[in-house]
Amino acid sequence: MTIAGEIIIAAGVIFILFGVAGLVRFKNFYARILVTAKIDTVGMMTIIIGMAVKHGLSFFSLKVLLLMAALLIVNPLASHMIARAAWSSGYKTDAQTGKVKDENKDYL
């Protein structure tokens, strides 16, 4: 069980690693929020499931699963608010502006 849990946790870390890679790679604000917020959701979920598997059925596992439930409810709200705020204040996607990636440095 411990080994299985650790493998799942490692998978979660890999998901987060790709999220960070996306953050470094993409220069447009929207692409960044999409890649990071989401891959981190998956990463976090995988790590939490991994921890629950590792500890078996105990109060600790149930507590972390509660945490995951809270995360699943709050996460879309948070990313929606950030994206919506950017959209309302007039940020444009690359396709709309026709800009190449390098010209988006002001988003940094």
Add this chain to the structure above:
Amino acid sequence: MIILLTGVWIVLRESLTVATAVVGLVLSVCCVLLSRRLIPLAKTEPVKPLRLLVYLFYLLMQIYIGGLTSIAIVLLGSHVEIVEIKTQLRNRLLRAILVNSITLVPGSVTLDLTEDTITVLWLTRKTASSEELENADELLKGKLERMLMKAQK
């Protein structure tokens, strides 16, 4: 709801004794009674809870599929598109669930929801064909919406 809250209380207290259960039960009843005024349950439209449970598992699966797709996008390059999709769901609760699910599935974030139009920020592959872009409706919400349709009463 009271049973659910008592369960949460017992898990947070980390002890399964009669005393904890009774205290949890009393507190849950208080919580439900107090929040009843704030959340008028009678006004919410009815749904089928079991269908929603099935939907939750399907959604978790979709989140993982989306996560893997996002990894591919990180490797291949991205293309961000703002698309508008229509929903046929009439139940407001289910519509809110659909919109939150779209946000929760990696690669798409909902920007706006009006009566039946959802504005979605969508991350696709750089090489996505125009056909794929036209199928945004199906790709973003297809089966999720159909499953929620079944949950409608």
